[in-house]
Amino acid sequence: MVAGLLALACDHAVPERAEEGPGPGPQYSLVYERVKGGNQDLYQVETVTGAERRLTDHPAEDGLPRFAPGGRRVVFSSDRSGAFQLYEVALAGGAPRRLRANGFTEWQADLSPDGRTLAFLSKKEGPELLFLMDLRSQAERVLVRHGPRSILGNPHFSPDGRQIVFSSNWRIGHQIYLVEVASGKERRLSALGRGGCEPRFHPDGTKVVYVRRGHLSDRSRLVEHDLATGRERVLVNWPALNYDPVYSPDGSELAFASNITGENAIYRQNLTTGKSWRVTVGAGPARYPDYQPSTAARMLADR
16 A cells, blocks of 8 residues: 655655745735733634734633634634633634533544534543534534544534544554444544644645644644545644644645744645745744635635
8 A cells, every 4th residue: 555655745845944924825814823921712813904903802721723614703712701612703703602611622623615514622531532513403423433542633514514534542552544424333544653742724626735744843834635545645844833723724834833933823835836924923822723715715604
């Protein structure tokens, strides 16, 4: 098999220098978590201007944001109730709304492309499990159940809503898995001995990007995995800890966090030219970026 075969993506994996501020080409809206004044909240930026806007303002920890398919709401995790729970906030502003209410840790959520199903991690049964919940009926079910001490991470729906990628340290260290929503059938994507975390689907559904890091290494790569062939290529190989990759709605670029300057900041990188731009400037670490869905995707979600 060619699974795990690694190919460097020309010379674009390592940039000469990331520029600050807006970049050319398609312009996007990004949401991310950021710490300012010792407090972690959600922020949003329009890349055409580079102007940053605060979405939440609470002494608790708000983070792990994901745009809803319609692009007008953001789902996130917060411990403002004491334990991490799931909330959503309108992009236009206003008070967040709690999506679930219990005393267990529930976080790291993603909405299906039609906006009807919420995937999230929960410890309500003890070990961390991957749940699905129908937002209309509130009916829920366990989709992934690994070992009693397993740590799962970052579920993300495929563009057609039929599959979810996630990470798990079940049995053999953190690896990338793909699970079918209907049947619960799983398969591992990452190669043994390499592992990975923080997977995200490409907008065309044929590839997955994820983080590859050696045990306790001070460097990590952002790697793209072809689902049909298993072939992999490195998209980002900066001499730093690079995390949280996500494709732009048209697949032309990648947003991610990197501590290449000493503090985590959000960057964008064009996947054709390798040109990169720093999105967050000034003091205050930032992580977990997410792109607002394209206009076509927003129209589909509104149907």
